[in-house]
Every structure is written in C-alpha cells, then in structure tokens.
Amino acid sequence: MNLLQAVAGGLVGTVVLTSVLRAATELHLTRMDLPFLLGTAVTDDRTAAKALGYVLHLLFGQLFALVYLLLFTALERHDWWLGALFGAGHGLFAGTVLINVLLPLVHPRMGSEMSDATEVSLLEPPGFLGLNYGPQTASVGLFAHVVFGITIAAFVTGSG
Numbered sequence: 001m002n003l004l005q006a007v008a009g010g011l012v013g014t015v016v017l018t019s020v021l022r023a024a025t026e027l028h029l030t031r032m033d034l035p036f037l038l039g040t041a042v043t044d045d046r047t048a049a050k051a052l053g054y055v056l057h058l059l060f061g062q063l064f065a066l067v068y069l070l071l072f073t074a075l076e077r078h079d080w081w082l083g084a085l086f087g088a089g090h091g092l093f094a095g096t097v098l099i100n101v102l103l104p105l106v107h108p109r110m111g112s113e114m115s116d117a118t119e120v121s122l123l124e125p126p127g128f129l130g131l132n133y134g135p136q137t138a139s140v141g142l143f144a145h146v147v148f149g150i151t152i153a154a155f156v157t158g159s160g
Contacts, residue, residue, distance in 0.1 A: 002156075003069065009155025010065025013148040014058050020144040030140050032126060032133040037099075040123060041107045061148070064090060068152045078156040087149020091142040099126040 024030050038060075039053025040046070068086050072078040104110045104125045111122035130137035 003066075005155045005158060006065050006069035006152060007062060009152035010062045010068075011058065012155065013065065013151035014061025016151055017061070017144045017148040018054070018057055020147060021140065024136070024140040024144075028134075030130070030134040030137040032130050032137050032141070037103070037107070037110075037123065037126070040109050041103075044109060064148075065152050068149065069156060072153070072156055078153050080150050080153045080157070083149035083151070083153025083156075084146045085149070086152075087146040088142060090149065091145030094145065095129040095138055095141050099130055100128050 018035065021030070021032065021034055025033060033050075033053075035053030035057045036046075036050055037053065038056040039049030039051070042052055042056075043049050068083065071086060072082070075082070104112055107123070109123055110125050112125060115122060124132055126132055126137075130141060
C-alpha cells in the first residue's frame with residue numbers, strides 16, 4: 001500500500017463523491033450543498049464560499065483518504081468491500097455527528113433553535129442525517145461515501 005495511490009484515490013473519490021452529491025441536488029433528491037456549507041463557514045461572500053468550499057472538501061477528502069490508508073495498513077487488507085464498509089461508517093459519522101452536532105457548533109452562519117435571521121442571513125442546520133435538507137439526503141450521502149471508500153480501496157489495491 002502506498003501513500004501516493006491513497007492520495008490519488010482520495011482525490012478521485014472526493015470528485016466522485018462531490019459529483020454524486022451535486023447530481024442529487026440537481027435531481028432534487030436533496031437540497032444539501034456540502035461545498036457551500038463548508039465555504040460559508042469561512043466567508044459570507046456566497047460566490048467565494050462555493051469555490052472555497054470545493055477546495056476545503058477536496059482537502060478533507062485527502063485527510064479521510066489517509067485515515068482509510070492507516071486502517072487498511074493496520075488490518076493488512078484493502079478489499080473493495082472493506083473500503084465500502086469504511087465509506088458506510090464515514091457516511092454515518094458525517095450524517096450524524098459531523099453535520100448534525102459539530103458543524104452547527106463551529107459554523108458562524110448556521111442557525112440553531114436559539115437563533116433567527118433578524119441580524120444576519122443564516123443557513124438552516126442540516127439536522128440528523130441531513131433530513132432538514134430533504135428525506136433522501138441520508139441515503140444519497142451514505143451512497144456517495146460508500147463509493148468514496150470503494151474508490152480509495154481500488155486505488156490502494158492497484159499498489160499490490
């Protein structure tokens with residue numbers, strides 16, 4: 001298993017994951033725009049937020065790819081189904097703890113039960129499994145993360 005192939009897998013996997021989420025938004029399966037959520041955490045300029053969000057999403061994808069590589073190395077396996085399993089765990093973590101608990105705590109422009117939009121425009125918090133952004137958000141997010149995990153495993157498997 002090699003670091004460069006995991007990084008390449010993380011890049012391709014993040015592009016695929018982001019594309020799946022973007023397609024789901026365009027097909028009205030979800031209203032969640034993850035890069036926009038990330039970008040508005042660092043700027044209130046909505047146009048710049050989209051660009052910055054994509055960069056941040058790619059960087060976070062690299063970090064998760066390195067975590068996957070560490071797990072593959074520790075288990076001395078890198079099967080596609082193990083990548084899918086890691087992706088499912090990653091997707092469950094993202095849909096529950098990450099976007100439901102942690103993101104609203106640190107995001108300066110995300111509303112809560114205690115805030116309103118009288119002083120500044122606020123983003124709606126995603127809620128548990130992102131359900132505030134549509135009932136199919138959870139299944140789309142889980143599917144996209146499973147594909148992310150399989151992609152990383154495929155790249156790492158290519159290293160022999």
